[in-house]
Amino acid sequence: MAPEISGFSKLSKTEKIKWLASHHFTDDTKAAEILKRYWNTDKKLQQLHDEFTENTLTNYYLPFSVAPNFKINGKRYTIPMAIEESSVVAAASKAAKFWMKRGGFKAKVVSMVKVGQVHFSYSGNYNVLKRFFENIQPELYQASKHLTENMVKRGGGIRSIELIDKTNELKNYYQLHCTFETADAMGANFINSCLEQFALTLTEEAEKYLPFIETNTTLDIIMSILSNYVPNCLVKASVSCPIKDLPETEDQSAEAYASKFIQAIKIAEIEPYRAVTHNKGIMNGIDAVVLATGNDFRAIEAGAHAYACRNGKYTSLTKAWIEKDSFHFSIEIPLALGTVGGLTSLHPLVKLAMQLLGSPTAEELMKITAVAGLAQNFGAINSLITTGIQQGHMKMHLMNIMNQFEATKDEKKQLISHFKTTTVTHAKVVEALKKIRE
Ligand SMILES: CC(C)(COP(=O)([O-])OP(=O)([O-])OC[C@H]1O[C@@H](n2cnc3c(N)ncnc32)[C@H](O)[C@@H]1OP(=O)([O-])[O-])[C@@H](O)C(=O)NCCC(=O)NCCSC(=O)C[C@@](C)(O)CC(=O)[O-]
Numbered sequence: 001m002a003p004e005i006s007g008f009s010k011l012s013k014t015e016k017i018k019w020l021a022s023h024h025f026t027d028d029t030k031a032a033e034i035l036k037r038y039w040n041t042d043k044k045l046q047q048l049h050d051e052f053t054e055n056t057l058t059n060y061y062l063p064f065s066v067a068p069n070f071k072i073n074g075k076r077y078t079i080p081m082a083i084e085e086s087s088v089v090a091a092a093s094k095a096a097k098f099w100m101k102r103g104g105f106k107a108k109v110v111s112m113v114k115v116g117q118v119h120f121s122y123s124g125n126y127n128v129l130k131r132f133f134e135n136i137q138p139e140l141y142q143a144s145k146h147l148t149e150n151m152v153k154r155g156g157g158i159r160s161i162e163l164i165d166k167t168n169e170l171k172n173y174y175q176l177h178c179t180f181e182t183a184d185a186m187g188a189n190f191i192n193s194c195l196e197q198f199a200l201t202l203t204e205e206a207e208k209y210l211p212f213i214e215t216n217t218t219l220d221i222i223m224s225i226l227s228n229y230v231p232n233c234l235v236k237a238s239v240s241c242p243i244k245d246l247p248e249t250e251d252q253s254a255e256a257y258a259s260k261f262i263q264a265i266k267i268a269e270i271e272p273y274r275a276v277t278h279n280k281g282i283m284n285g286i287d288a289v290v291l292a293t294g295n296d297f298r299a300i301e302a303g304a305h306a307y308a309c310r311n312g313k314y315t316s317l318t319k320a321w322i323e324k325d326s327f328h329f330s331i332e333i334p335l336a337l338g339t340v341g342g343l344t345s346l347h348p349l350v351k352l353a354m355q356l357l358g359s360p361t362a363e364e365l366m367k368i369t370a371v372a373g374l375a376q377n378f379g380a381i382n383s384l385i386t387t388g389i390q391q392g393h394m395k396m397h398l399m400n401i402m403n404q405f406e407a408t409k410d411e412k413k414q415l416i417s418h419f420k421t422t423t424v425t426h427a428k429v430v431e432a433l434k435k436i437r438e
């Protein structure tokens with residue numbers, strides 16, 4: 001067991017690696033060597049990455065891929081995707097190509113309102129608190145003007161501040177429920193700064209408020225923080241085509257395909273076990289774009305899944321239906337994304353990803369990301385109701401298995417050719433490789 005260490009954060013990167021290697025690994029030289037092998041030779045670039053977070057030892061690579069052929073609201077995009085899972089990028093690309101020939105994707109942002117709350121406790125009379133809040137509301141806006149001035153110029157700012165009584169759920173618990181628009185920023189820092197200012201103003205004004213002083217009532221701030229539940233930072237994306245333009249095989253007509261597809265979505269609507277996997281498939285596409293564009297995937301994940309159970313039961317984020325001989329497929333998802341701030345203007349690959357997308361606004365990035373989620377879901381459902389997921393997924397996963405067994409270039413060539421006509425399984429690859437090596 002490694003000994004307790006004090007002051008680890010103050011050690012240099014090399015000292016940290018030395019400590020780690022000698023206390024956690026039997027072969028300390030090899031462990032240190034692996035960590036250092038991932039350092040970038042460009043010292044300045046490496047330092048930039050080291051400084052993104054804390055106690056950084058090395059870089060952790062994720063593939064940076066692209067999915068071409070996306071047509072969104074009539075405009076062509078090649079979408080950057082950072083993801084480790086095989087077949088995700090291929091599925092998105094295949095779906096993009098399919099819908100490109102059928103008019104492409106439509107997307108629109110419904111609203112871009114974000115939320116933050118000041119949580120506080122107060123033991124006095126509610127009506128007194130309400131009067132106090134009404135009195136100081138203009139001051140809440142006024143005192144935060146130094147923070148909001150520039151955001152207002154960009155078209156954003158504070159949209160509302162409401163007093164909410166939550167005492168029926170938790171004794172003495174109240175909140176200021178506030179809404180914001182943050183233009184092209186995800187807005188965490190702007191919102192949190194405003195909230196902390198509201199909390200300060202609330203405390204200072206309460207200390208001076210006579211009815212509180214006379215009744216010896218106190219108002220205690222518990223915390224001030226944005227919410228990652230943003231049901232009003234919402235984007236919709238959709239595709240549609242005549243039913244006859246859907247995939248058709250000898251065994252399955254386009255009508256039967258549409259019917260099966262819709263049933264698959266309905267199952268995800270009513271069955272939470274399926275809905276979670278269904279939405280995981282959607283997030284395969286969304287997270288990949290969120291990561292490639294330097295956004296906060298934890299915030300997006302938390303918000304998306306909360307939205308999926310907004311009516312009290314976890315359900316699908318996509319819908320499919322037939323209307324007048326046409327097949328329709330759509331997604332509705334909250335996405336608080338930014339194209340400025342955070343890592344967006346720091347990470348060279350993120351900057352490149354933004355350029356690849358034509359330097360989008362946050363609103364445009366919301367549309368692109370929602371489309372990536374819808375395309376991903378289409379790819380997965382298309383496979384699930386036709387060939388099954390394993391055929392395509394394992395075809396793409398073949399490279400990982402071959403690399404796991406350190407197949408040579410020639411062995412890989414033979415295996416790829418062999419598995420063109422045979423379904424890939426882990427065991428079959430091992431067997432085929434064994435035969436080649438005999
Ligand atoms: C994997 C495919 C696309 C193969 O599909 P295919 O028909 O065998 O592919 P193809 O070789 O005929 O190529 C057709 C197009 O697919 C794309 N494509 C094809 N291969 C590549 C490649 N190597 N690299 C990049 N793109 C590729 C590409 O767009 C290509 O066009 P082209 O570039 O030739 O003009 C298909 O089987 C598929 O879409 N499968 C679904 C895979 C999937 O959804 N994976 C996600 C992981 S599973 C999961 O986590 C979620 C899940 C499934 O559980 C969610 C749920 O349950 O809902």
Ligand SMILES: NC(=O)C1=CN([C@@H]2O[C@H](COP(=O)(O)OP(=O)(O)OC[C@H]3O[C@@H](n4cnc5c(N)ncnc54)[C@H](O)[C@@H]3O)[C@@H](O)[C@H]2O)C=CC1
Pocket residue numbers: 150154182183184185186187188189190191226227228296299338340341342343
């Ligand atoms: N619960 C959560 O989700 C939390 C997330 N975070 C982190 O916060 C970061 C994102 O915060 P942000 O405030 O977005 O980033 P930020 O503070 O780095 O950048 C946003 C700032 O950029 C400026 N700006 C310049 N041009 C702008 C434009 N056109 N539109 C809007 N603002 C513009 C504004 O001053 C704005 O406040 C992410 O890294 C996230 O991981 C931090 C705390 C909590």
